[in-house]
Amino acid sequence: MRTPDEPTIDALARTGTGYQARSLCVVDHQPADIIITVAAQGHFRSTVRVFDQMSLSWHLLLRADHLDYPALPTDPAHPDTLETVRERMRELHATAVWIARTARHNGSRW
Numbered sequence: 001m002r003t004p005d006e007p008t009i010d011a012l013a014r015t016g017t018g019y020q021a022r023s024l025c026v027v028d029h030q031p032a033d034i035i036i037t038v039a040a041q042g043h044f045r046s047t048v049r050v051f052d053q054m055s056l057s058w059h060l061l062l063r064a065d066h067l068d069y070p071a072l073p074t075d076p077a078h079p080d081t082l083e084t085v086r087e088r089m090r091e092l093h094a095t096a097v098w099i100a101r102t103a104r105h106n107g108s109r110w
Helices: 079-106
Strands: 018-027 030-039 044-050 059-063
Touching: 018 044, 030 079, 044 079, 059 079
Parallel strands: none
Antiparallel strands: 018 030, 030 044, 044 059
């Protein structure tokens, strides 16, 4: 099975305090895991982790929350919520790609 280049979300998973969306995709030719967890108030936290094929482990590339981006809708059943979360997922993916490519281009700081 091939990992998709762009994040895809088909459904939102309810949690005890809100809902969660998760997608596997590719960031700068590396497998990536993007997770968005939304609390009842619309506040959210998200992470983008990239799989390092040399160390065989996941590394945090980006962490963002409702202070970095506008809050997300609180009702996962609302028809517009899924599309809003998809758009936020695309924004996080684009930011992660930019971070990874910039780091690769600039090389090590040490």
